[in-house]
Amino acid sequence: MKKFLFLFLIAATAFSCKDDDQPSTPSTTVNINFKAVYDGAPLVLYQALDYPGGKQIRFQHFNFFVSNITLLGDGATPDHLLSEVEFFDFEGNLDIAAAQTALSRKYEKVPLGNYTGVQIDFGVPASLNNADSGKLDSSNPLRQAFSSHFWSDWGSFIFMKSEGIYDLNGDGVFNQSDQGFEHHPGTNQVLTLVTKLKPIILEGGVDFDLNLKADVFKIYVSNGVALDLSNPDNKDTQELTDMPLAIDLMSHWDQACSIED
Amino acid sequence: MKKLSFSLLLLILGFAACKDDDGGDPVLGEDLTNITFDPKAHTLTIPPGLPSMDIPADNPLTDEGIELGRRLFYDPILSKDSTISCSSCHQLKYSFNDISAFSPGVGGLLGNRSSMSLINIGFQSNGMFWDGRAHSIEEQALGPVENPLEMAELWKDVEVKLRRHPDYKKRFRQAFGIDNTMDITKELAVKAIAQFERTLISANSRYDKKKFQLDPNPFLLSDLEADGQKIYYDDQQGGPDDPKGHCAHCHDGNALFTSEVYRNNAITQVATLNDFPDKGLGAITGNLTDNGMFKSPSLRNVVLTAPYMHDGSIQTLEEVIEHYNSGGHYADNVITGSITQLNLSDYDKMALLAFLDALTDTTYYSNPAFQNPFQ
Numbered sequence: 001m002k003k004f005l006f007l008f009l010i011a012a013t014a015f016s017c018k019d020d021d022q023p024s025t026p027s028t029t030v031n032i033n034f035k036a037v038y039d040g041a042p043l044v045l046y047q048a049l050d051y052p053g054g055k056q057i058r059f060q061h062f063n064f065f066v067s068n069i070t071l072l073g074d075g076a077t078p079d080h081l082l083s084e085v086e087f088f089d090f091e092g093n094l095d096i097a098a099a100q101t102a103l104s105r106k107y108e109k110v111p112l113g114n115y116t117g118v119q120i121d122f123g124v125p126a127s128l129n130n131a132d133s134g135k136l137d138s139s140n141p142l143r144q145a146f147s148s149h150f151w152s153d154w155g156s157f158i159f160m161k162s163e164g165i166y167d168l169n170g171d172g173v174f175n176q177s178d179q180g181f182e183h184h185p186g187t188n189q190v191l192t193l194v195t196k197l198k199p200i201i202l203e204g205g206v207d208f209d210l211n212l213k214a215d216v217f218k219i220y221v222s223n224g225v226a227l228d229l230s231n232p233d234n235k236d237t238q239e240l241t242d243m244p245l246a247i248d249l250m251s252h253w254d255q256a257c258s259i260e261d
Numbered sequence: 262m263k264k265l266s267f268s269l270l271l272l273i274l275g276f277a278a279c280k281d282d283d284g285g286d287p288v289l290g291e292d293l294t295n296i297t298f299d300p301k302a303h304t305l306t307i308p309p310g311l312p313s314m315d316i317p318a319d320n321p322l323t324d325e326g327i328e329l330g331r332r333l334f335y336d337p338i339l340s341k342d343s344t345i346s347c348s349s350c351h352q353l354k355y356s357f358n359d360i361s362a363f364s365p366g367v368g369g370l371l372g373n374r375s376s377m378s379l380i381n382i383g384f385q386s387n388g389m390f391w392d393g394r395a396h397s398i399e400e401q402a403l404g405p406v407e408n409p410l411e412m413a414e415l416w417k418d419v420e421v422k423l424r425r426h427p428d429y430k431k432r433f434r435q436a437f438g439i440d441n442t443m444d445i446t447k448e449l450a451v452k453a454i455a456q457f458e459r460t461l462i463s464a465n466s467r468y469d470k471k472k473f474q475l476d477p478n479p480f481l482l483s484d485l486e487a488d489g490q491k492i493y494y495d496d497q498q499g500g501p502d503d504p505k506g507h508c509a510h511c512h513d514g515n516a517l518f519t520s521e522v523y524r525n526n527a528i529t530q531v532a533t534l535n536d537f538p539d540k541g542l543g544a545i546t547g548n549l550t551d552n553g554m555f556k557s558p559s560l561r562n563v564v565l566t567a568p569y570m571h572d573g574s575i576q577t578l579e580e581v582i583e584h585y586n587s588g589g590h591y592a593d594n595v596i597t598g599s600i601t602q603l604n605l606s607d608y609d610k611m612a613l614l615a616f617l618d619a620l621t622d623t624t625y626y627s628n629p630a631f632q633n634p635f636q
Contacts, residue, residue, distance in 0.1 A: 046550050046593065060550075060596060094548055131515050134312030138386065146312050147387065147514035147521040153494035163596055176588060180597025182510070236598055238505070239497040 362573025
C-alpha cells in the first residue's frame with residue numbers, strides 16, 4: 001500500500017510539474033480601438049456634414065462587421081489571428097465626446113514579436129455567412145447581430161449599415177423632400193480584404209493599442225469622385241441588382257480604414 | 262377539568278389545522294423537504310431558421326418549472342383583486358396578444374401601450390417591452406405585477422399568497438428544490454414564467470413549410486403571396502421597377518420576422534423630437550434622437566394581433582400597409598431610406614397582405630401545451 005502511495009505521489013508531482021515546465025510563449029495584450037470619422041473628424045450621428053458638391057449629409061446609423069483580424073508576422077514572427085469576427089456599431093456617437101471615444105476589443109496572450117501590419121476582412125467570411133451563424137453562442141457577434149443584420153432573402157449577413165439623409169434640395173434643412181439612403185451591402189461577393197502595413201512591435205510588459213479609423217467619407221468619396229446621392233438608384237443596396245454599388249462602396253474600405261499614428 | 266382539557270385540545274388542533282391551511286407559520290414557513298425534488302430537464306426543439314436561444318445558466322428549463330410557469334401565467338393570483346393574469350393581455354387565441362389598443366388592468370384602468378405578442382420571445386436578445394427597458398424575460402415578468410395599470414399588486418403580497426397556496430408550494434419545491442415555503446420568492450416566480458415563455462415557439466406557417474422545405478407541397482404559397490414576399494424583401498429580380506415594401510428592414514431576423522431594432526415608424530406627427538407624447542426608447546436612454554422609437558415586433562401571426570403599433574392606433578393590416586405606403590410623418594430620426602413613399606399599387610398592397618397572412622401558424626395557438634391549465 002505504501003508503495004502505491006509513493007508511486008501516486010511521484011506521478012502527481014510529475015503531472016503538476018508538467019505545466020510549470022512547459023515554456024510559455026511570451027505574450028501581451030493587444031487592444032483594437034476603432035473610431036468612426038468623417039473626413040478625418042469624429043463622426044457624430046445626426047450632425048449635418050459637408051458633402052462634395054456643396055450640399056450636406058447626415059448619418060443616423062453606421063456599423064460594420066470585420067473578420068479574420070490578423071497581425072502579419074515578419075517571417076521570424078508568425079501571423080497571429082486576433083479575432084474571427086467582430087461587430088462595431090457606432091450608435092452611441094451622438095455627441096463629440098462619444099465620437100472621440102473608440103470602440104475597443106481586447107485580445108490577450110498575443111505572442112510578442114515583430115509584426116508588419118494588420119489584415120482585416122470587412123464583412124463576414126463565407127464560412128460563417130449563413131443562417132447557421134444564428135445558432136452560435138450568444139456571446140458571438142454574429143448571434144448578437146443576427147436579428148438586425150441577417151437578410152434572409154439573400155441568406156447573408158448585411159456587412160455594413162450606413163444610413164442617413166442627403167440634403168437633396170440644398171436648403172440646409174433635412175426633411176422628407178430630401179433623399180434618405182440606406183446602404184446595406186452584403187453577400188460573399190462584397191467581402192473586402194484590407195491590409196494595412198505598419199510596424200507593430202509587441203514587447204513584454206506593455207499592452208499594445210492598435211488604433212484604427214473608419215472614415216465613412218472615404219467610403220462615399222473615392223479618388224475625388226463622390227457617390228451621387230441625388231440619384232435615386234443610389235439610395236440603397238438591398239437588392240442583388242444593386243450589387244455594383246454594394247461592391248463599389250465596400251471596395252472603398254481599403255482607403256477608408258487606416259491605422260492612426 | 263376534562264372539559265377544559267378537551268376544549269384546549271380542540272383549540273390547539275384547530276389552530277394547528279388553520280396553520281396548515283394558511284401555509285404554515287408566516288415567519289418560519291413550512292418545511293417542504295418531504296416532497297420529492299427530481300426535476301426533468303426539458304430540451305427545446307428549435308425549428309429551422311430560428312437562432313439559438315440564450316437560456317440563463319441559473320434558470321435551466323425543466324418540465325416542472327415550465328408547468329409552474331404556465332400556471333402562474335394563467336393565474337390571476339398575481340393581481341391585487343384576482344382578476345388579471347398575464348394571459349389577460351396575452352391571450353393564446355390572439356397569438357398571446359389581445360385585441361385592445363390599451364389592455365384593461367385591475368379596476369378597468371387602461372394601460373398606455375398596446376400589449377406585445379409573446380411569439381418566439383425566448384429568441385429575442387435586444388430588450389423586452391416596446392421601449393426595451395427589460396433585458397431578459399425574467400426582468401420583464403417582474404414589471405406587470407406592481408404596475409398600477411396592470412396587476413396593481415405588491416410582490417411581497419404575491420409571495421405570501423403563493424406560500425400559502427397548497428398547490429403552488431408543492432410545485433415550487435418540485436421545480437426549484439426549495440426546502441421551505443419562505444423560499445418562494447418573486448425571483449423564482451418570474452423564473453418559472455420565463456421558462457414557460459421560452460417554450461412559446463412558432464415556426465410552422467405555410468411560409469416556413471416552403472422556405473425551410475418542411476412540406477414538399479409546391480403550392481404552399483399562391484402567386485399573390487409569392488409576389489407579396491418579393492415586395493416584403495425588396496426583391497427586384499423582375500427588374501428595377503419592381504415595388505419595394507422595405508418591410509424586412511425592421512422585420513427580418515430570418516425566421517423571427519423581427520430585426521429587433523428600435524425605430525420611429527412615422528406614425529406620430531410631431532414638430533420636434535421633444536414633442537412625442539410617448540418617448541419610447543428615448544425615455545429609457547435619455548437620448549433625444551431615440552424619442553418616438555419603439556421596438557419592431559415580430560410579424561408572425563400578425564393577422565391575429567390587431568390593433569397595431571405601440572399605441573394600438575391602427576385597426577387593420579390594410580391600414581398599416583397604407584400608412585407605410587404613404588411614408589408617414591417625417592421626424593428627424595425617421596430612416597427615410599425605407600420609411601418613404603412606396604408607391605405600391607392596389608395589387609402590391611393585396612400581395613403584401615396575402616404574404617403576411619402566410620405567416621400564420623395555426624398550430625401555435627392550438628398547441629395544448631400553451632393552453633390554460635385551469636380550464
